[in-house]
Amino acid sequence: MKVNLDNFEMAYSEAGSGTPLLFIHGFPLSKSIWQPQLEALNTSFHVITPDLRGHGDSEAVPGPYSMELLAGDLNALLDHLGINQPVVVCGHSMGGYITFEFFRQYQQRVAGLILTATRSADDPPEGKANRDKAAQNVLQDGVSPVVEGMLPKIMSPATFDTDPELVESVKGIMMGTSIEGTVGALMAMKDRPDSTLTLEEINVPTVVLHGGEDQIIPLVEARKMAGSIQDCEFVVFDNTGHLPSLENPQRFNNVVQDFIQGL
Ligand code: MLT
Numbered sequence: 001m002k003v004n005l006d007n008f009e010m011a012y013s014e015a016g017s018g019t020p021l022l023f024i025h026g027f028p029l030s031k032s033i034w035q036p037q038l039e040a041l042n043t044s045f046h047v048i049t050p051d052l053r054g055h056g057d058s059e060a061v062p063g064p065y066s067m068e069l070l071a072g073d074l075n076a077l078l079d080h081l082g083i084n085q086p087v088v089v090c091g092h093s094m095g096g097y098i099t100f101e102f103f104r105q106y107q108q109r110v111a112g113l114i115l116t117a118t119r120s121a122d123d124p125p126e127g128k129a130n131r132d133k134a135a136q137n138v139l140q141d142g143v144s145p146v147v148e149g150m151l152p153k154i155m156s157p158a159t160f161d162t163d164p165e166l167v168e169s170v171k172g173i174m175m176g177t178s179i180e181g182t183v184g185a186l187m188a189m190k191d192r193p194d195s196t197l198t199l200e201e202i203n204v205p206t207v208v209l210h211g212g213e214d215q216i217i218p219l220v221e222a223r224k225m226a227g228s229i230q231d232c233e234f235v236v237f238d239n240t241g242h243l244p245s246l247e248n249p250q251r252f253n254n255v256v257q258d259f260i261q262g263l
Pocket of ligand 1: 025
């Protein structure tokens with residue numbers, strides 16, 4: 001499905017009814033990473049999986065992007081869908097950075113948070129410099145350099161070696177991200193605020209769900225983050241990297257199901 005938001009066309013999928021469950025994908029990915037959740041969880045909840053601007057089937061609008069802008073897009077989507085009830089927001093990696101901003105801006109809309117494969121800290125100086133380099137490479141050579149660099153690290157080594165079908169499918173999702181979206185997201189991540197102080201303000205039930213073999217965001221950071229949130233469950237998936245929703249979909253869905261039923 002598509003909707004015309006303020007200045008671009010956003011693609012999204014939705015299915016089911018009940019508690020609204022908004023999934024926000026990471027970088028440079030799309031709503032496809034939530035396909036196993038869309039299929040399984042729509043029997044219990046109203047599942048909504050948007051493609052962020054410049055990603056997936058959403059329009060490839062040029063930057064600048066910011067966490068505020070991306071969170072605003074999601075708020076506009078919820079308005080378009082007529083959702084008045086508080087929503088459970090599940091953010092993956094960059095989607096988690098957007099989730100923090102969404103919580104700061106639209107707290108009254110949030111019933112609970114699922115933070116997966118993400119971190120609250122902003123980029124250190126060398127991380128910011130790497131974002132600039134990556135954006136330059138993408139402007140010169142397209143998205144392939146980013147995809148080739150990230151693909152071997154985005155799954156656990158075991159998943160990467162034993163599941164070529166998943167590797168190909170994730171590669172296809174990444175390659176489908178527009179140059180505008182890739183550069184826009186890189187710059188938005190580079191300039192994102194530090195959300196560490198936001199952790200203490202989170203007053204809704206939260207789950208932090210992390211892969212034990214995440215090579216992009218170390219487990220130790222997720223554990224610390226979970227410890228700073230008042231009402232937070234911390235779940236670690238063994239043999240799982242940076243993509244728990246795809247590497248371990250059944251278990252992921254069980255955690256989400258139990259969490260929302262307990263709200
Ligand atoms: C993501 O998976 O969204 C990104 O790897 C996050 C990041 O680069 O900070």
